[in-house]
Amino acid sequence: xxxxxxxxxxxxxxxxxxxxxxxxxxxxxxxxxxxxxxxxxxxxxxxxxxxxxxxxxxxxxxxxxxxxxxxxxxxxxxxxxxxxxxxxxxxxxxxxxx
Numbered sequence: 001x002x003x004x005x006x007x008x009x010x011x012x013x014x015x016x017x018x019x020x021x022x023x024x025x026x027x028x029x030x031x032x033x034x035x036x037x038x039x040x041x042x043x044x045x046x047x048x049x050x051x052x053x054x055x056x057x058x059x060x061x062x063x064x065x066x067x068x069x070x071x072x073x074x075x076x077x078x079x080x081x082x083x084x085x086x087x088x089x090x091x092x093x094x095x096x097x098x
Contacts, residue, residue, distance in 0.1 A: 006029050007029060010032075019079045021078055022077040025053070025079060056085065060082055061081065062079050063082050065080070
């Protein structure tokens with residue numbers, strides 16, 4: 001559940017119009033778990049993060065926007081929390097402190 005919480009919190013606290021990019025999200029969560037740049041451990045956690053993000057998206061907790069490259073903006077994927085995603089994060093936080 002910590003991995004899900006970390007993903008949701010980073011997206012919630014990234015204050016941009018589009019939300020964090022896929023690469024920003026992956027880098028932040030890997031760094032928070034202390035495996036950024038650690039080879040096999042990083043690869044294993046990266047697969048788990050991608051899986052959790054896919055589940056959160058299919059469950060309606062995340063909205064994913066794919067942006068085509070234009071000007072100085074690269075081809076990228078952005079994530080935002082839905083209302084259900086905010087509610088899920090609130091629920092996780094409440095359970096943690098009970």
